[in-house]
Amino acid sequence: MKKLIAALSAATVLAGPAAAQDTYFPIIAKGFSHQFWQAVKAGADAAAERNGVSITFEGPNTEAEIDKQTDILNAAIAKKPQGLGFAALDSQAQVPALRKAADAGIPIVAFDSGVESDLPLTTCTTDNLAAAAAGADGLAEAIGGEGKVAAIIHDQTSATGIGRRDGFLNQIEAAYPNIEIVDVQYANDALKATETAKAMLQANPDLKGIFASNEGAAIGLAVAIKESGSDIVGVGFDSGKSQKDAILDGTLRGSITQNPVGIGECVVDSLAKAMKGEELPEVIDTGFYWYDKDNMDDPQVAAVLYD
Amino acid sequence: MTEAATATPSEQARKGLMTVGTLQKAVAFVVLVLLLGFFSIFAPNFAQWSNMVNIMQATAVNGVLGVAVTFVIITGGIDLSVGTMMTLTAVVAGLILTNLGLPLPLGIAGAVLFGGFMGSISGFSIAKLKIPPFIATLGMMQIARGLALVFSGAKPIYFNDTPSYYYIASESSISLLIPGLEIPNGVLIMFGVAIISSIVLTRTILGRYIFSLGSNEEAARLSGVNVDLWKIVTYGVSGMICGVAGLLISSRLNSAQPALGLGYELDAIAAAVIGGTSLSGGRGTVLGTIIGAFIMSVLTNGLRVMGVQEEWKIVITGVIIIAAVYVDIMLRKKG
Numbered sequence: 001m002k003k004l005i006a007a008l009s010a011a012t013v014l015a016g017p018a019a020a021q022d023t024y025f026p027i028i029a030k031g032f033s034h035q036f037w038q039a040v041k042a043g044a045d046a047a048a049e050r051n052g053v054s055i056t057f058e059g060p061n062t063e064a065e066i067d068k069q070t071d072i073l074n075a076a077i078a079k080k081p082q083g084l085g086f087a088a089l090d091s092q093a094q095v096p097a098l099r100k101a102a103d104a105g106i107p108i109v110a111f112d113s114g115v116e117s118d119l120p121l122t123t124c125t126t127d128n129l130a131a132a133a134a135g136a137d138g139l140a141e142a143i144g145g146e147g148k149v150a151a152i153i154h155d156q157t158s159a160t161g162i163g164r165r166d167g168f169l170n171q172i173e174a175a176y177p178n179i180e181i182v183d184v185q186y187a188n189d190a191l192k193a194t195e196t197a198k199a200m201l202q203a204n205p206d207l208k209g210i211f212a213s214n215e216g217a218a219i220g221l222a223v224a225i226k227e228s229g230s231d232i233v234g235v236g237f238d239s240g241k242s243q244k245d246a247i248l249d250g251t252l253r254g255s256i257t258q259n260p261v262g263i264g265e266c267v268v269d270s271l272a273k274a275m276k277g278e279e280l281p282e283v284i285d286t287g288f289y290w291y292d293k294d295n296m297d298d299p300q301v302a303a304v305l306y307d
Numbered sequence: 308m309t310e311a312a313t314a315t316p317s318e319q320a321r322k323g324l325m326t327v328g329t330l331q332k333a334v335a336f337v338v339l340v341l342l343l344g345f346f347s348i349f350a351p352n353f354a355q356w357s358n359m360v361n362i363m364q365a366t367a368v369n370g371v372l373g374v375a376v377t378f379v380i381i382t383g384g385i386d387l388s389v390g391t392m393m394t395l396t397a398v399v400a401g402l403i404l405t406n407l408g409l410p411l412p413l414g415i416a417g418a419v420l421f422g423g424f425m426g427s428i429s430g431f432s433i434a435k436l437k438i439p440p441f442i443a444t445l446g447m448m449q450i451a452r453g454l455a456l457v458f459s460g461a462k463p464i465y466f467n468d469t470p471s472y473y474y475i476a477s478e479s480s481i482s483l484l485i486p487g488l489e490i491p492n493g494v495l496i497m498f499g500v501a502i503i504s505s506i507v508l509t510r511t512i513l514g515r516y517i518f519s520l521g522s523n524e525e526a527a528r529l530s531g532v533n534v535d536l537w538k539i540v541t542y543g544v545s546g547m548i549c550g551v552a553g554l555l556i557s558s559r560l561n562s563a564q565p566a567l568g569l570g571y572e573l574d575a576i577a578a579a580v581i582g583g584t585s586l587s588g589g590r591g592t593v594l595g596t597i598i599g600a601f602i603m604s605v606l607t608n609g610l611r612v613m614g615v616q617e618e619w620k621i622v623i624t625g626v627i628i629i630a631a632v633y634v635d636i637m638l639r640k641k642g
Contacts, residue, residue, distance in 0.1 A: 031566075032461065033456050033461045033565060033566040034566060035462060035463070038461060038462065061452075061569075062569065156617070156618070182614075183614050185611060185616075185617055186617040187617075189564070189567050190560050190564055190567065191368065191556060191559070191560065191567065194559070194560075195361070195365045195604075195607065195608065195611070196611060198361045198365075199361070199608050199611035199612050200611070202352050202353070202355070202357065202358045202361060202608075202612050203350070203351065203352055203353075203611070203612040203613070203614060204352075205352060216564075219560060219562075219564075220560075223559060223560060223561075227364070227477060228357070228361075240463065241463065241465055241562075242463065242465070242560070242561065242562055245467070307462070
């Protein structure tokens with residue numbers, strides 16, 4: 001008997017979030033350990049409280065584990081939730097799994113990267129092309145519109161990696177004829193980005209600037225600039241304490257921040273609206289900002305920066 | 308293997324080490340020199356002192372992790388947890404220094420001792436619970452990764468309250484003594500770890516037993532060696548060295564990044580293997596591993612300076628690993 005009670009209470013604990021309230025949305029991100037995802041989670045939690053719904057926030061260990069993320073997705077669908085938030089690691093591969101959810105009548109809101117299908121009611125996302133183009137503008141302006149530049153991109157295959165790379169490269173090519181892009185390399189953690197940036201500086205002594213496409217790449221770029229004593233212009237992406245400190249002490253010129261808290265809020269708010277039968281636009285642009293030493297303390301910028 | 312089974316396994320292992328091991332180290336060294344020569348000719352701006360410093364600095368973390376895994380591989384085991392263990396010890400240093408505000412020496416000791424503690428747990432699972440090393444350290448890899456996230460609250464821990472922490476790996480204290488010799492502290496620490504480890508392996512009882520475990524564990528057991536104990540000690544030492552790597556990486560990034568570390572174990576194992584450490588145990592040297600780590604970072608740095616795509620860099624590294632093991636097999640046939 002005791003065992004049975006223990007088992008029952010354990011089951012209640014496990015089923016907790018779903019059973020405690022009527023409305024439950026599983027939110028499936030691309031990861032959870034990165035600061036960016038923690039900020040998305042904070043936004044989602046806040047919106048969940050405001051809307052009186054319960055959520056869970058999950059993601060695979062690394063952004064390469066598409067199969068693991070699909071497992072998480074299938075498990076979530078099996079719980080028959082009232083709505084589903086999903087940031088696809090692959091914009092096409094997971095469409096069949098999502099179709100199951102749609103067939104079961106579960107409203108889907110995509111976030112961060114889109115899904116190439118009309119299954120999601122809306123997508124809460126940063127326009128990565130436009131955001132990286134703004135980074136290109138910031139870099140170009142700081143080097144006076146001419147000279148050699150390079151880019152360190154966090155990933156070859158994801159929509160954010162491709163979008164930010166192309167956004168940066170296209171803008172430089174289109175708007176700055178006197179700037180030459182000499183190298184584009186990939187580095188998926190801060191230490192690798194450090195060594196990559198140092199090799200770039202070594203190979204191109206006349207390099208004027210480097211663009212780094214996420215937090216890890218930006219941390220590595222800052223370490224490399226500091227260690228080599230170089231005076232090149234570094235521009236980053238996202239925030240985090242290391243990157244903010246590097247901008248404050250002049251190691252990096254500035255950075256592009258997305259609005260991760262806004263992305264999290266948008267997902268839960270959109271799902272809540274969908275339940276009420278409200279119409280949603282195809283894409284909700286959650287916005288981005290260029291920030292540097294001068295505007296880091298502006299309330300609207302400070303609100304979306306995270307440590 | 309059969310010859311080693313005939314009595315005094317450690318003596319046999321040492322003899323093998325002298326002949327085949329020395330030869331392979333020489334081969335690895337020649338490869339390193341050839342690579343340096345190749346890039347000096349074909350990669351503009353490669354052959355500069357500043358870039359040699361870059362390469363040494365890029366070798367430090369992988370070199371130290373390579374030494375950690377060398378201890379274990381010589382016993383005939385494997386350690387898949389060195390990468391995430393490095394991250395976990397960095398987080399522990401962060402907890403001690405930043406969250407508890409304790410002085411620097413305690414942070415350093417804490418990271419190294421905690422690494423030793425976690426390593427001995429791996430050793431205990433392997434020696435006492437008879438779990439194969441691959442599985443035991445695969446589990447430990449996940450445990451360390453998870454604990455690093457739990458302890459840190461999945462957030463980086465910064466060392467801004469302990470400004471001297473940055474000097475552990477970056478800056479160059481030796482240049483104050485010998486002006487112009489701008490070798491970063493992290494590189495000196497790697498060489499320090501290598502020298503001490505080399506002495507432990509070749510001149511101490513622990514080293515003797517590590518080799519005899521690898522060449523013939525049963526013979527070692529029959530001759531009265533407390534096999535289980537020495538295995539636990541070996542994995543503990545390996546964990547402590549991971550702690551040193553944790554200090555190096557977090558000092559350089561001025562933060563303990565809790566999500567980092569997966570994949571570093573494979574680079575460390577590759578460094579050991581390229582340097583002639585045999586995955587079947589009983590044979591390997593610290594010097595070889597350090598040369599192996601240098602080969603990998605010269606290759607990475609040189610290809611990056613040449614502007615070769617990251618994708619191809621990965622392919623080429625894979626080819627080098629296979630080539631190194633092929634050389635190992637060929638030399639063993641002759642040996």
